[in-house]
Amino acid sequence: MRKLLAASLAFAAMLGSADAQETIKVGALYNLTGGMSSLDGPSLAGAQLAVKQINAAGGLLGKQVELIAPDGKTDQQETAKAAQRVLSEGVIVGIGQSDTTFVMAGAPLFQEKGIPFVTSGATHPKLPEWVGDHMFMTPFGDDDQSYAIADYTYDKLGARRVAVWTDNSMDFTKALSAFFTARFQQKGGEIVGTDVFMMGDTDFSAQIARLASLDPQPDAVFVSAIPSEAGLSVKQIREQGISMPILSGDGFDTELVSTVPGPELATDIYFSTHTYRADDRPEVKKFVDDYKAEYGREPENAFAPLGYDAMMLVADAIKRANSSEPAKIRDALAETRGFKAVTGEISYTRPTMVPPKPVSIVSVKNGKYTVEEIWRPESQ
Template identity: 65%
Template sequence: MRFRSLLMAAGAVALAGGAFATQGEAQEPIRVAALYSLTGGLSSLDGPSLKGAELHVDQINEEGGVLGRPLELVVFDTRTDQQVTATAAQEAVSSDVVAGFGQSDTTFVMAAAPTFQDAGIPFVTSGATHPMLPTWVGENMFMAAFGDDDQSYAIADYSYDTLEHRRVYVWTDNSMDFTRALTAFFKERFEERGGEIIDEDFFMMGDTDFSAQIARLEAVEPTPDAVFISAIPSEAGLTIRQIREAGLDIPIISGDGFDSQLVATVPGPELANDVWFSTHTYLADDRPEVQEFIDAYEAKFDHPPENSFAPLGYDAIGLIANAIEAAGSDDPAAIRDALEATRDYPAVTGTVSYTRENMVPPKPVSIISVQNAEFKVEDIWRPE
């Protein structure tokens, strides 16, 4: 069964209505937990991701639901806080849900997914990208996105081949599993291609002053060809702004933590220049699923998708609904087995088949440029 998209949640529970009435009684909904940081440093990724999921649930319910029953989201704001996330996961598995999904960062998935694993309930992360997640969590863990190895390789290849960078300085948020992994895979690929990592500097999530890192970067002679910044959105815009305010016009490269409007709005159009990052593919893709999603999202929310995390949320709940339908059951174990058997699911962000070890789908990676605060798809990298 092929689903399209929509819902309506904002912190608690969203129910579908009369279309499911049978002899005057509404069908019992199938409940799925959505765990997202709707506030805090990851909200610019998680907010759009939840909206994408809401869109898909509305569309599924408009088309008759799943197994003839409405799909219902039970939404938790995890507030970019690991303890809040862990507590939300405990509440979620006690809320009569058949599956869970959400989170755009590995650290926060690891605060939630093991609880679903222990409860025997499948969990699909919409945006977290560490390729070891399913190994760390267990057989109930699935990823809707590519792995950090692929997106790091993509930006490393583009940096070396197209931008002709040979000497790169690296900044890493040392507090996050995602950012450390992104850096490790970037360094591996860039050096494998023949590039040089000049040096590496560090900061922590929540830092707002990067003057010390900038001073060390300025002191490098000759000037590096680029600086690779492994960061989440709250740091992405700040690092760009402060580097440019210091008078440095060095190219900035990164991964999907930069796939946020904060990269444009925090520096502003005069400073948001010469930035390139890898992220999830859907823009510049001519598959019908992509344009249908964009049109539906804009119709519901009165603006285009903010970033690629919006279609990832759409895809994550779509994978779960597809598995429920394929299983013919709302039993979590049956849903898990159907997820594992998923082949050629037509997701907006690329076809999903769980054929790789660890349930990490091989998917294309987009390279985005930012000039004058405008985003443009420059290339699409495909895994070997």
């Protein structure tokens, strides 16, 4: 009887193991509704395209990949619930999120379970330190992208006096402003006014009045915002007749920057983002062609290829590990060097585990987006 019981328990354990599952389950944490949806929606679409291609090529370890993607609804509690749900369903790795605040609502739960999590778009450079050794980043860090836009503002736009607005409710936006300010001041620039707002704000009239009252006027205003506030802030600043350049980071890499204010008002805007637009690398061309063939539209922004890259990065690690054991996948991820991603080569060579990647500076003029230059970090 004891032998039978032991055999039954062993069989049950085997059934519950990752190796015994019929599919390779990957958790995808994205906010498909709410303020982050214009970034997370395209990112999930990119990840889904990657899964389709992986499965068409035979899957991983002889099994098909299953992406489990509940909606986090741009809410930290809902994101935590989504993380708990996918973990309960036996995922062996997680991907997703385009913002640090939401990564911190879900990724620590993966860390506790010993399951790796790869963010597709969150950019705070301390994420691997905050979460732990099972946390990996597909994108660059906020320090790099802030330095890129600060350098461009000072060197190419010739700005010397800049006002800084910050969404004070998000880790990402606060970090972006802090790194921009430090770099701009280091170069000899001056921050002449600071202001704050919160995620969900729709009226920027008080901030605009304070900006307009600065004498002399700054050469530009840096607006650290997520997409839902990006388009609104541009619209309201321009409607009040303020024509100075508007600067930001990858939270502005959304169609909302042009569609909300309209093309006439969406002009003289500059932001740093992930390298992919106007890039002639073969990885970029293939991704754009495949995305258009799958969805009948151009990739909406850089977060679409970031989602694709996160999933392909995970697939590469599983292949190299030749295992569905989370610990072995984690080790393979940590050893990633020279992975040819759509958004730039990924190598975990820095002590911070933040990949040193190029940064695009994109301008918006009369609603049209143009890559002005590619900035590269000093430590490649």
